[in-house]
Amino acid sequence: MLRILSRPATRLMERWLPDAFIFVIILTLIAAFAAMFGQGTSPVQLIEFWGNGFWALLSFSMQMLLVLVTGFILASSPPVRRLLGKLVGLTDSRGGAILLVSMVSLAASWINWGFGLVVGAIFAKELARKIRVDYRLLVAAAYSGFVIWHGGLSGSIPLTIATPGHFSEAQIGVIPTSATLFSSWNLAILLAVVIAVPLVNRMMLPLKEEEVLVDPELLREPVPAPVSARPSPADWLETSPLLMVLIGLPGLAWLALYFLGGGALNLNVVNFLFLFLGILFHGSPRSLLTALDEGVRGGAGIVIQFPFYAGIMAIMTDSGLAASLSGWFVSISTAETLPFWSFISAGIVNLFVPSGGGQWAVQAPVMLPAAEALGADVAKVVMGVAWGDAWTNLLQPFWALPMLGIAGLKPRDIMGFCVVHLLVVGMIVGGILWII
16 A cells, blocks of 8 residues: 555656755745735835844765765764664665664664764665665655654654753743653654554565665775885875874763763764764774765755745744744644644644744744643643654754765655655654653
8 A cells, every 4th residue: 555655756756856956945935935924024124034043054064975975974983884784784684684774774763863874874874785675765764764764763753852941941840851851652653653664664665576676886885995015104194003003092082071971972973973983983084084984975966955945934033933833833722732733833834843942942932932821731732843843853854964975866756755754654653742
């Protein structure tokens, strides 16, 4: 059934979904017209909002580029390659490859969303080198695991409200993760999604005659140039492990001190960890720089598109459009249904404000007073927003860009499969939020 459903969805996306850069321009125009006709924003104001916010994500854009690059450096190192090779050896079938990459991506994304994106893409490439299976579905399966990130250990919204001093503390206090991430109902959602995602991917596996395969040779990583029999001083420095050890060990020592001092896992720390493990694991500057050159090539989409998403976010927030959209859903809610409608509204807002922290800044001033006025469970409303943010990432290519850069694919190649997941995950999460 799902294989049949995935065929028209895939054909539709391949034919109609443009390059991710075109997609972000179309979203910009939609947000602009909605702000003008829905909020009464003048064209001059609109241009000011857009231009003033255009560079607001520069720091985040660099972080995301480093997620791709440092993750690629680590994942392409010899020790990690050997580990991935052993995991690949757990299956030799097409269906097994789809199930395995789904489970690895789910586990990695639950630990940390950036880690999940990189590990999923690298592991999909590793499997494609060994097993002849539809490469589009393999990468889509790796990306589908990302959907659980906001219910996992790096979920930015539940972690924000669990941190003393957060911007809504005066209103709701500090809500511990035991009431959000580790609540029984959130764990039930996680369990249902973890079971469903691999099965859905397996059921979408095309027939052999319908598969789109990739030449394994195209997935080979570049090999560092061999060391000369009589190396020059420069060659010796580029191939010696000495410098890598002298800089790599202090990096790991800093991480140990950071965590022993109570430091929390965040994007900068993940990138730092990836980089310094990669430095040590590659063993020589030449090997590291070869991996760096390859990793940077996949980052073009991040560099050019993220500023446009920052402009969209500015239009949505400064015009009041995001708050109005959220407010409309609040107006049709009750105390029992507010978590569900928070999920739906967050899913829509996420298409235009694809940042968990940024989205919470927009929706919290609307959702929290509504939860208080209706007597709704604040923790459930918060997680409704968090899951809505994660849910429509299956349709929004913003977060897929790092993974697609590593895999060498376009959004249209995987989004047909992701649309099927959008429907399935939406029914699971929305259904549980409605019931509770």
